[in-house]
Amino acid sequence: MTMETKYQPSNIELDVRSEMKIEWYDGHESTFALDYLRKQCPCANCMTKRNEAAENSNPFKVLSGKVVTKAEALNMEAVGNYAVKFDWNDQHNSGIYTFEYLRDLCPCADCKG
Numbered sequence: 639m640t641m642e643t644k645y646q647p648s649n650i651e652l653d654v655r656s657e658m659k660i661e662w663y664d665g666h667e668s669t670f671a672l673d674y675l676r677k678q679c680p681c682a683n684c685m686t687k688r689n690e691a692a693e694n695s696n697p698f699k700v701l702s703g704k705v706v707t708k709a710e711a712l713n714m715e716a717v718g719n720y721a722v723k724f725d726w727n728d729q730h731n732s733g734i735y736t737f738e739y740l741r742d743l744c745p746c747a748d749c750k751g
């Protein structure tokens with residue numbers, strides 16, 4: 639299986655209290671706030687919750703675990719060579735963040751613009 643280099647991280651740095659930075663093989667850099675990543679959790683449960691909360695302005699409705707005011711990652715581990723998963727401080731940990739998903743989530747002006 640070959641993946642496009644834009645979906646392959648060359649370096650990942652996690653600041654467990656605030657953000658994760660990824661450098662990609664194509665030279666791009668992404669900085670993700672952990673709050674943002676938690677809210678974008680790709681597991682089926684959170685996807686359903688996000689859909690249900692779509693017309694609700696309270697962002698914490700999307701959280702499926704214990705309600706916390708600020709997401710922190712207690713731990714991050716690799717899933718194969720294609721994804722990472724987090725142990726969040728609200729005790730949720732079932733979301734598998736593939737690198738492809740993360741790259742598409744990149745919040746920078748270039749990717750969102």
Ligand SMILES: [Zn+2]
Nearest residue numbers: 679681684733
């Ligand atoms: Zn989830």
Ligand SMILES: [Zn+2]
Nearest residue numbers: 744746748749
């Ligand atoms: Zn970007």
